[in-house]
């Protein structure tokens with residue numbers, strides 16, 4: 126039996142630090158539930174002191190996730206640690222993750238503190254966090270550019286103070302695999318009390334080496350990896366969870382550890398995060414890209430048909446690429462609908478929510494013959510979206526698009542209970558629809574991103590649209606899904622507007 130590699134997911138914290146990836150509390154809870162279902166060991170839910178919205182999100186995740194440890198980030202400051210502890214009060218397994226920078230450049234120029242002061246503050250922070258929970262993690266920020274002897278000194282001190290996990294962050298993505306692995310090995314060897322803590326790594330992808338650096342650290346003794354779904358994260362992102370997990374699982378001949386995750390949930394989590402943040406997954410992305418298991422060349426296709434292992438090192442179904450399974454149809458009833466969604470871990474808060482989702486399912490089943498799991502997921506996402514903070518609602522829309530003519534959109538919106546109509550031309554039908562909405566709402570938002578993905582294959586598939594709206598530095602993502610992509614686009618835009626004007630939307634937190 127090999128040891129378990131602890132998978133620490135920070136999509137909701139470091140992932141959210143990607144410009145434009147801001148999430149609402151409810152979106153964070155949905156992602157956290159999907160991570161829990163995948164059996165991720167630790168979920169870093171946010172940075173409670175960063176904003177009231179982040180505090181509420183960590184609190185909500187702590188209240189609803191019981192199968193994974195829930196972690197809150199805190200600088201090595203009393204007020205940060207107290208706030209993190211407050212947010213984590215309801216967690217079944219709370220973890221406080223505290224950090225302070227240890228590289229010369231950060232200590233001198235950012236913190237303006239001496240190395241002695243940094244050690245003292247790190248120890249104080251760990252001790253304070255231990256008042257609230259036995260599960261305390263410490264990170265020497267910018268460890269990748271820190272002096273190794275100083276790192277040994279800080280790490281020994283924080284382990285003595287009660288840190289059970291010591292995380293080595295390559296904050297700026299500067300490290301190279303062989304050297305980074307050697308640093309981890311050296312720290313474990315030189316720190317006298319290293320056996321009292323789990324060594325972890327947290328790698329950024331500025332040189333495209335986050336996964337390679339993390340895996341090299343695992344070979345050299347790290348037993349926790351911090352990573353994010355789709356590699357989301359600050360700047361070029363973090364190490365991608367799906368790549369770490371599948372590398373360890375696939376190369377059991379190399380790694381002395383294995384992961385305890387349900388890997389069949391990977392594709393679902395990837396889609397969910399992509400949909401909520403509006404960050405598309407590139408088709409050739411390892412594991413979760415649409416082409417990750419597609420063979421184009423004749424020689425490869427022939428080989429795979431004769432024996433799959435000739436060109437495939439993993440099975441698509443092991444990461445959740447199922448052949449789209451038809452689960453429900455036009456004649457399925459409410460109970461079958463509820464039962465299938467509960468198998469997908471979707472629980473309705475009220476009968477009203479269930480009825481709204483079921484009504485949308487019936488509408489969809491009229492338009493689309495075969496309803497797959499992916500359709501159901503988009504549909505309940507949509508129901509969540511609609512019920513979340515609905516100030517504006519699309520009542521009807523008519524779009525004219527004809528060769529040689531300017532497209533126009535005529536639509537009626539309900540705004541704060543009152544119906545208003547508008548007709549606008551545009552360079553295309555989607556542009557016309559957005560202009561018509563804006564002529565009614567006059568939000569002043571800038572459209573930063575517009576993306577369309579098909580949920581399943583075929584021309585009758587639902588289109589899933591994400592828009593990113595910006596207003597005075599605040600960024601929100603809106604989503605919509607429909608078999609008609611112009612309607613899906615209008616819904617996504619309206620969803621974005623509803624979020625922009627709701628109190629739970631917030632600006633991007635700053636570390």
Ligand code: KIV
Pocket residue numbers: 139224264266267294295296297327329
């Ligand atoms: O990149 C980093 O150093 C971090 C720390 C807070 C762990 O995200």
Ligand code: ZN
Pocket residue numbers: 139294296327329359
């Ligand atoms: Zn980071």
